[in-house]
Amino acid sequence: MxxxxxxxxxxxxxxxxxxxxxxxxxxxxxxxxxxxxxxxxxxxxxxxxxxxxxxxxxxxxxxxxxxxxxxxxxxxxxxxxxxxxxxxxxxxxxxxxxxxxxxxxxxxxxxxxxxxxxxxxxxxxxxxxxxxxxxxxxxxxxxxxxxxxxxxxxxxxxxxxxxxxxxxxxxxxxxxxxxxxxxxRCRTLAVASAAHTAPTLGEPAFHLGADEIEYGVGIHGERASATARQGPLDALIDRMSEELIAALDPEPGSTLLTLVNGLGAVTPLELYAIHREFSRVLGRHGLSPARTLVGDYVTALDMRGFSLTLLVADPSDLPFYDAPVHTAALRW
Amino acid sequence: MxxxxxxxxxxxxxxxxxxxxxxxxxxxxxxxxxxxxxxxxxxxxxxxxxxxxxxxxxxxxxxxxxxxxxxxxxxxxxxxxxxxxxxxxxxxxxxxxxxxxxxxxxxxxxxxxxxxxxxxxxxxxxxxxxxxxxxxxxxxxxxxxxxxxxxxxxxxxxxxxxxxxxxxxxxxxxxxxxxxxxxxRCRTLAVASAAHTAPTLGEPAFHLGADEIEYGVGIHGERASATARQGPLDALIDRMSEELIAALDPEPGSTLLTLVNGLGAVTPLELYAIHREFSRVLGRHGLSPARTLVGDYVTALDMRGFSLTLLVADPSDLPFYDAPVHTAALRW
Structure with missing residues (x-):
């Protein structure tokens, strides 16, 4: 390794x-x-x-x-x-x-x-x-x-x-x-198909089978309470999105901020494809993201996983989101 | 995998x-x-x-x-x-x-x-x-x-x-x-300690030993002409930086643009530590980067590797570098 x-x-x-x-x-x-x-x-x-x-x-x-x-x-x-x-x-x-x-x-x-x-x-x-x-x-x-x-x-x-x-x-x-x-009013759910490399060992922090994921993984390499089948992306995002929506129960037309976040080793191709599925499920509930971030924002070293975040904001929060920011990792 | x-x-x-x-x-x-x-x-x-x-x-x-x-x-x-x-x-x-x-x-x-x-x-x-x-x-x-x-x-x-x-x-x-x-006037050199996952196979495109790297790897998963020992970071960056400097032979005080680029699964911690070593070697030659980028800019799916780029610019190029840019991945 x-x-x-x-x-x-x-x-x-x-x-x-x-x-x-x-x-x-x-x-x-x-x-x-x-x-x-x-x-x-x-x-x-x-x-x-x-x-x-x-x-x-x-x-x-x-x-x-x-x-x-x-x-x-x-x-x-x-x-x-x-x-x-x-x-x-x-x-x-x-x-x-x-x-x-x-x-x-x-x-x-x-x-x-x-x-x-x-x-x-x-x-x-x-x-x-x-x-x-x-x-x-x-x-x-x-x-x-x-x-x-x-x-x-x-x-x-x-x-x-x-x-x-x-x-x-x-x-x-x-x-x-x-x-x-x-x-x-904010919830996040993360999955991983491979652990991060444990720094002192140079070995994966845990091992998963070819079609297994940790469902609900944390950002410190702790295993999740459940190991699940990875399966195709649309079914996985269906499940994750529905759980987030059920937890927050936003009204149709709510002002939503979403984040599709890479945990380390997931590619931008995957993250953008994940956003597409996430948007599709939101749409089924009469919801759509008012603002969206896609990328590596909160990682867990080189973990092969991602998280979905849903934040039900007030319309009055949007000017705060849109206000200029100039940092190393976020700027507009 | x-x-x-x-x-x-x-x-x-x-x-x-x-x-x-x-x-x-x-x-x-x-x-x-x-x-x-x-x-x-x-x-x-x-x-x-x-x-x-x-x-x-x-x-x-x-x-x-x-x-x-x-x-x-x-x-x-x-x-x-x-x-x-x-x-x-x-x-x-x-x-x-x-x-x-x-x-x-x-x-x-x-x-x-x-x-x-x-x-x-x-x-x-x-x-x-x-x-x-x-x-x-x-x-x-x-x-x-x-x-x-x-x-x-x-x-x-x-x-x-x-x-x-x-x-x-x-x-x-x-x-x-x-x-x-x-x-x-631009040269890049890349190394990888693990291959990307081949999309159709779901398996690494090639295999390396625990302390091995591909030295001079490409961005399409092709192996390099040489497999080398990974060793500690300072020695690796010494070798890579000296080869880039020798290829371009910039005068001390030259206007340099540098890029420390992640190929996919390398962490920001590593990339910033790499930049520190790269700057150290440049300094030994009376050189320092006028402008620097550190991050994932040109990747090879989820390859565990990075590249160093050195561009010997004219001072008159700097206003072009500094001019505003607003794209998905680069903005200032």
Missing amino acids: ARYFENSSDALVSDALEGFALVHDDLITFDPQHGFLLARHTAPSRRVALVSGGGAGHEPMHAGYVGRGMLDAACPGRVFASPHNRQVYEGSRAAARPEGVLHIVKNYTGDRINFGIAAERLARCDIPCARVLISDDLASDADGIASGRRGTGGTVLIEKLLGAAADDGLGLAELQELGERLSA | ARYFENSSDALVSDALEGFALVHDDLITFDPQHGFLLARHTAPSRRVALVSGGGAGHEPMHAGYVGRGMLDAACPGRVFASPHNRQVYEGSRAAARPEGVLHIVKNYTGDRINFGIAAERLARCDIPCARVLISDDLASDADGIASGRRGTGGTVLIEKLLGAAADDGLGLAELQELGERLSA
Whole structure:
């Protein structure tokens, strides 16, 4: 099996961050000592800074979303591991605006704890801090899962919308409220036909048969609760789309944002063909996406899989989506 | 082994093009009957249309580069197969501007033949047509290879520069001359640690050992002339970069454009770490990139590999690079 192209599995993330800082020097600064990336330019109208972060291995998230119209700072951890609370604290202090900091946190235990400790430390420095928890993963939406739904693909859409809202001058409580509404109306479902390569082993994290997929896979290489038949694409997207629609139950004509997201090794050909099927199923319910992203936005190293995200927005959210953004990975 | 997510290997490309046209309806129109994509908006100042194309499986190339500031039309073939000359002819006719059409052709026999027949047909309709042949692949630069160097990663940089030059109002001969100068001063070298999945088989196109790479691999799954040890990243990039520098022999302080390009399944972490090493070797020669792209720009389905491109430009080319571009895959 193929290993990663790297000097060592220990060095990969820090080498990559140095390379990222070289390439995107116009957009961000990287503080290697404290482990965060800071946007060079954010709107003067922004009263609250947006700070996110999480384990590495999900690139372009979050480093690729730091810049004009989106995040003020991002704190990357090691591969699939939460950033240290000190990184989040230092990044938040460096980014803080007059009305404080909003933490955008994907729902994983480590991230919740580390962002939580950082928030307590910020409070002691009189820096107001609130949190939006992203928990869009439909596959972990079950009574037996005490930690709740995981945060995944929807994070990109919500960070984009919150970025524009922050530029619009919304206050801390207003941004938190908007983020919570968006997160509550967002669901994602992911499948994989091959695992990512485990960095320290250079071997696939798990093995699947020729026509098998993990149905409801996470973005950290954890297996799903169910292994299913891959089958033809139309039947697979039928099932996934129907489950997303059933979970959110949008009225016909709702304002929908969709994301067809590659988890690493899936080709653009497949992603665009997947979008075509997703649109077809939505159409059957009198639904169509108002805005759509197709590409690798939240990955799981080199996993061969993809996720579908459905976000039921308000029409008033669309100007936030359409507002200009200029980051390494998202720009319009 | 994992199969592609598709309805059938026959349907994948056409399904993907339909999906692409749904997502990027603001940028392009897709003519399924004649098999080409056409930019909705190009600059009125453009006297010559830029038309490219080639086999599918290299996405985002070329469909992702149709739009403002870049290509007027693209003609996609089947996976790794040249478009039919009729597609090129129809796409060129639809895109043609007052001073004709420039074909940007990667150096492969099928593409040369089909673009050539299309050019003859255009001449019979009194549509002037010239060609820029892209042949940047250093690994196929050998006396024994009669077909000459293959065209690969450099195509993206040259299509970007020519797009801006066309917007600037350059005529057909001037654009051809610029393209030929750029192609002559551009070299690319690619390696892979795992083959792409062959679409009809659902199996890797070739097999490599745990620490083996194909050194000088092409973008159609053809094996390289040499299999080498992968080893640590710094030594690999040392070797690749030194060979590119030796081939072009740029003066210290030259105006360089670089591209670190993923071939499919390589992660952004790796690509940015690769850029860091590439910059280090360039620095040893008194060189540094004036402009840099890092990402998946010219792929070979889900191949686990990457390419390095070095283009020795004139300082006067930089405004063409920096000029705005708005396509599916490249925008600033």
